[in-house]
Amino acid sequence: MKGLTNRIKSATDRRSFIQRGLAVVGTASVGAGLLSNSKPAFGEEPGRLTGGDAAILRFLAAAEILESDLWEQYWELSSATGVTSGFEATNPATGTKPTPTGGNAPYTAALQVLDGDMPQYINDNTDDEFSHANFLRAYLKSKGANTSELDLLAGPHFRTLPGSTAKGSTKKGRLTNLTQLTVDTSYWGRYRSNNKNPDLGDTSFAQAVPSLNVGKHTAIPRTDADSNNANLILAIAFTAGFHFCFIEQGGTSLYPGLAQRVTAPEVLRIVLSIGPTETMHFQTWQDKAGNANTNPNGPPGNSPFTVHDPINNSDVTFFDLHFNQPETLQANLIMPEPCPFLNRSFPVCSIIRPTETKGIAMGAVNALTSDGLFIGQIQSFSSLLKDLATEADQARRQSDD
DSSP: HHHHHHHHHHHHHHHHHHHTTTOOOOOOOOOOOHHTTOOGGGGGOEEEEEEEHHHHHHHHHHHHHHHHHHHHHHHHHOOHHHSOOSSSOOOTTTTTTOOOOOOOOHHHHHHHTTTHHHHHHHHHHHHHHHHHHHHHHHHHHTTOOHHHHHHHHHHSTTOOOOOOTTOOOOOOOOOSOOOOOEEEEEEEEHHOOSOOGGTTTTOOOSSGGGGGGOOOOOOOOHHHHTTHHHHHHHHHHHHHHHHHHHHHHHHHHHHHHTTTTOOOEEEEEEEEHHHHHHHHHHHHHHHHHHHHHTTTTOOSSSSEEHHHHHHOOOOOOOOOOOOOOOTTOOOOOOOOOOOOSSSSSSBOOOSOOOOOOOOOHHHHHHHHHTTTTTTTHHHHHHHHHHHHHHHHHHHOGGOOO
16 A cells, blocks of 8 residues: 555656656667657657647546446446457457456346347447557657556556446456436437537437436346345346446546647547547447337336336336427437537537546546446555546647647
8 A cells, every 4th residue: 555655656756747847858778669669740740749639638547447447347247149240459458358258148138128249349449448548558658758647547456345246247346337327318308409519508308218317227246135126137238228328428428528728630540530430439328228118027018117226226217219209309419509609690500529538538527427436446546547637627728838
């Protein structure tokens, strides 16, 4: 613990370097061999990043490490059937490709109510997040940038949260908590609204599943008892489907928000190349989550499906979003509706929303915290994330200085 405290203090002590606006200077590390032969783009000097660019990439890498942890949990429990491809990327926490666990059959079957290809999609999303985390860390190291906080996040120090003990889980410590979530599903109404944009101050967007935004809900089976409860495991899988959307819509906004603060063209290329994959994830997941109205264990028809969770003492109700719904809730409207952009005097435009850059990184940390993803984590973990977010939000394009 003393060693960990010293490493956290060391990481914190360097904050003044960002505030002074100094550049992160260094030579490419030997460990980043995959980039060592790359020719720098746009005439950049090898081994240099502005302090702001390094801060932005550090925060994005931290976000990808967190995503890697939560997606790995989903993958372990959902790989019982239907996965025809494995992993191209290694797990950033272990440096090796994960070994299939066989999954949790009831959970997998419940996810497949949303779409028969859910196990494959989850496998691919997990692989993508692994690749993002690995690339961003390697790029930072190749430029001699400080990665001490990322090394802490990728290492075992904060992986102390209990996850699932159900069949399919590796039962190891986790960074993130998927068993006590409060899922804000207002992204559903936000992307289907044609007269509101949060960047212009609009609020009160329609929730796809209002009850998920109240109380605590689990998105994975905590034990085999959860898996063996037919209605509960279905509600858990449906909760996961909407949580997938919540996570990926955050990345969809985060990358363009931070891209506006980047200085180097090569760093801008990185941010603009990774960001759209998050959007592809989001569109896929909202298409699947819209099918969470079917209860194969209940009577025929489109009646609401309500389940009580005795562990979290919470209730969730899923409605049919395909029929007799207003535009702001309609399941098959998975393309962003045109909305006001920049100024209401302009014609409406179909866009990613929000993309306001001010406070975007801290906003992401606050949203993940409110989601319940970090319940049980120690204070130094929260402080580390907030410090990384503060640095990223303080980044400025050099031409703006």
